[in-house]
Amino acid sequence: MKGDCLLRILITDDSATNRKLFTLVAARMGIHADAAASGRETLALFHAQCYDIAFFDLTMPQMDGFTLARSIQQHNPRRIPLYAVSSFMDAETEIRALGAGYSGCFSKPLDREKILRAATESGLGFEPAPQGTPAATDIPLRLLPVYAEELRARAAACLRYWQAQDTAALRREAHTLRALADMLKTENVAQAATRIEHIQGGADSPEHPHDRNLRALYAACLHAAIAIEKAAISAAQDT
Known part of the structure; x- marks a missing residue:
């Protein structure tokens, strides 16, 4: 995706501070990012918007990321790439996530390199905005x-x-x-x-x-x- 065609992503995390950080990282890359605080908000956004990639925190109250991924795939015929994000991404968690339908897994924090890798793996051909200062991988x-x-x-x-x-x-x-x-x-x-x-x-x-x-x-x-x-x-x- 080049020129005026922005990549549109959805980020779900129950931490308001993480949502601010991750959407800021995306904005610095020239990406339009929506953020949801829960599985319920995520499902509502999926019904209302079209996204190219989604990143879901695995550990959330009420509806965790595993249940959320299964629900997304069941009720949304447009299969977009889903990526699991967690602070504790060990081998067992990754296997569970892939089994739930995720295309890949990343450890927190979600940074420029991980978003770009997800876009590349998904075949979107996205070219991010040049990295400025401070680096997009740093906490502002x-x-x-x-x-x-x-x-x-x-x-x-x-x-x-x-x-x-x-x-x-x-x-x-x-x-x-x-x-x-x-x-x-x-x-x-x-x-x-x-x-x-x-x-x-x-x-x-x-x-x-x-x-x-x-x-x-x-x-x-x-x-x-x-x-x-x-x-x-x-x-x-x-x-």
Whole structure:
């Protein structure tokens, strides 16, 4: 696709910050990107619009990416290439994704090279806009404070779920935090979130997390958020 014929893609991710980042990467490439926050929003957009490629997060509440891909293929006769995106793209997950109907799989973050690779594999012949500065694979400076705030908000949500003894919601939030931490390369947050994510049993289980585990996760998120904000300020001063 060349000239005025834009590539049109759909990106689904339950993280608002990730949606901002991924659509910004696409825009820098000269791509029109729509973003959905859930499987339900995705299905509505598919009925209303035509897309060339779609990228779906595999881990989402209510309808995960595996179920979403099967539903898309069942109810949409126009078979467009679907690509799975996850922070934990191991061999087992990739096999499941391909079995659900995905054309390929990528680990987060979704960047310029991965979008271009998907377009090439799909035979679309897309030529992206020239890469400028900052690089499209970097997290833009203006989004770093947004990610820092998301770390704080999700850590606070973990505390609320713990106080409400909602173990299932707590594990889901910890999983999202770990994915965010992996993308931001904040190892302490990832380790703390992993301990919470793997809790077994229901809300009344004796394995419900101790105060110390939640405090460690909350403190790690706050420290990481402060470090990210300081890095953003320092980088802005250097430009």
